[in-house]
Amino acid sequence: MKMPHNTKLPFFSYGIFKPQQLCYFRIRDMVKSTRDVEVDGMLKAREGIPMLVLSQGTKTKGVLIQFTEGKETEAYKRITEAEPDEVYCWGEVIATNNVSANTLIGKVTDKDNSDLEEYIEWDGEPDPYFNEALEEIEEIIYNIRLERNYKTFFHLQMAYFLLWNGLERYANLRYHLGKNIHEKVLQIAQEKAFAESLKKHVKGKREIYSLADISKYILDPNNPEKSIQYYSQIRSITLNRGKAFLQDFEIMKYSLIELLEIFKDLLKDASK
Numbered sequence: 001m002k003m004p005h006n007t008k009l010p011f012f013s014y015g016i017f018k019p020q021q022l023c024y025f026r027i028r029d030m031v032k033s034t035r036d037v038e039v040d041g042m043l044k045a046r047e048g049i050p051m052l053v054l055s056q057g058t059k060t061k062g063v064l065i066q067f068t069e070g071k072e073t074e075a076y077k078r079i080t081e082a083e084p085d086e087v088y089c090w091g092e093v094i095a096t097n098n099v100s101a102n103t104l105i106g107k108v109t110d111k112d113n114s115d116l117e118e119y120i121e122w123d124g125e126p127d128p129y130f131n132e133a134l135e136e137i138e139e140i141i142y143n144i145r146l147e148r149n150y151k152t153f154f155h156l157q158m159a160y161f162l163l164w165n166g167l168e169r170y171a172n173l174r175y176h177l178g179k180n181i182h183e184k185v186l187q188i189a190q191e192k193a194f195a196e197s198l199k200k201h202v203k204g205k206r207e208i209y210s211l212a213d214i215s216k217y218i219l220d221p222n223n224p225e226k227s228i229q230y231y232s233q234i235r236s237i238t239l240n241r242g243k244a245f246l247q248d249f250e251i252m253k254y255s256l257i258e259l260l261e262i263f264k265d266l267l268k269d270a271s272k
Helices: 072-082 110-115 132-144 150-174 181-190 192-201 224-236 243-270
Strands: 011-013 031-040 042-046 049-053 059-067 088-095 099-106 117-119 206-209 216-219
Touching (some): 031 088, 031 099, 059 099, 132 150, 132 243, 150 224, 192 243, 216 224
Antiparallel strands (some): 011 059, 049 099, 088 099, 206 216
């Protein structure tokens, strides 16, 4: 996506670049000031991704972000690199008190406009994958602590897939929307909060093997890159019978409990 024409203008953010949202970390170090404002336009969402549609008679709430002098071009470069041109283009709007600002305009067709959910103000925190899904996972963990059978293993496995969907949702919002989802999840290993939480919740090393190529995956509290690969591979764990079942059960259970706590720490850190 091309840069905005006038990078000296402030940025009107209505979505993931607002303070306490998942992508604010990209520009935080270049922000001089912020204040709540409104602009003319409808706020739509496609698969949870907010998009501003310019129109009269409807207001959208957001934040006017003024960048530090001399840092404006770099700030807009970071925003542009994070957003795909298939979804957005740059445009100018008039915010509260007649202030001109750059903003991301959603590429919405007439058909999309009638089908998409409408908002006045967008907030990523109430996302069901970050709230209700985690509550459901916690309930499953609580209910299976004393049982070790095939049925409870399947419950653990279903909960793990739900948790991984939440992690993918997090990565999809936090990193470039156009990249391969697996690559984006792997970027989570670069986050300081992930490394710190890994050490906090993982007590020792574990390893599993891929049935596809006999590769070994290691969970190491001191190695975030290897650990995120390990947690990804857990989705492919195959249920064995006999004595091996208990080992598979424990691997699935502890991986679910650990990754749930790590994910909660990531969400907490991202909302600062």
